[in-house]
Amino acid sequence: MVVGRIGSHQDVLARLASLRQNQYRGRRAPHKPLLVLLALGRLANRASSELPWSEAEAQLSDLIAEFGPASKTGRAQSAAYPFTRLRSDGVWTLSRDVPMDKVSPLAAHDVVGRLEASLEVALRRDPRLLRSAARALVDSHFPPTVAPDVLAAVGLDPDDILRATDPAATALRHRDPAWRTAILQAWDRQCAFCGYDGQLGGASVGVDAAHVRWFAFDGPDSLDNGLALCVLHHKLFDLGVLGLDTSLRIHVSNAFTARTNAGRALYDLHGRTLEPRPGTAVPATEHVAWHRREVFKGAPLAA
Known part of the structure; x- marks a missing residue:
């Protein structure tokens, strides 16, 4: 070239x-x-x-x-x-x-x-x-x-x-400013993985709207491409420590290790199924498949 x-x-x-x-x-x-x-x-x-x-x-x-x-x-x-x-x-x-x-x-x-x-x-x-x-x-x-x-x-x-x-x-695509609020509301302003729902003065604190398929990789600002996640589980989801299968069961990567009780608590998430409120749009299969292929690290823990 x-x-x-x-x-x-x-x-x-x-x-x-x-x-x-x-x-x-x-x-x-x-x-x-x-x-x-x-x-x-x-x-x-x-x-x-x-x-x-x-x-x-x-x-x-x-x-x-x-x-x-x-x-x-x-x-x-x-x-x-x-x-x-x-x-x-x-x-x-x-x-x-x-x-x-x-x-x-x-x-x-x-x-x-x-x-x-x-x-x-x-x-x-x-x-x-x-x-x-x-x-x-x-x-x-x-x-x-x-x-x-x-x-x-x-x-x-x-x-x-x-x-x-x-x-x-600057990116050519622009994020929908209403998407975060819509995702948090859809998931009852609590982490879809662990249930954390902290608030400060009536506002959610430490809970993010997370893309399943990353925005940078054409992930849409849609309800079926989002989860409310606490900041810890959001980061672990984006690093590939946590993932989902097509049945919306949470997977923990077998590459993840922890020694303390606090760290090992992550293992308890493995195999847990998401429980959205009635009417909430769950992550679409194609977005879950993208995350599993492009982000999740290695294989899930043994059942």
């Missing part, structure tokens, strides 16, 4: 936005965006995006395991895929020409990757552009519950990045 130099502010954001085109029919593909975010973190903190494979193998593997969909490939292989293939998007270069997806040549030569030269110059010259680029990437690939954790994990300040409001980085 032949690409030109990256010059303007719009060029930078457009080139990074094109990473979204690697998704197909709602499939999550956060591997390349996570690598770019890791490079942005290094650029912000070290004034260089250089990333040797000897460091990328562990760091990128950890990011993909925590924030990506469940994978059947090994950790090193999962990291090698974006490390070698991001070259074809015109935003990444390697110090040595190596085959796509192969781990052994990367390790043998400790290949170094970095952002394409003109892109790096533009980002280093304008810190606001770097913030806008990072904001656009997390908004496009992760829900608001997870975005701060992703940014912190790559070495960027979540508060600083999430204040970025560059119009060029």
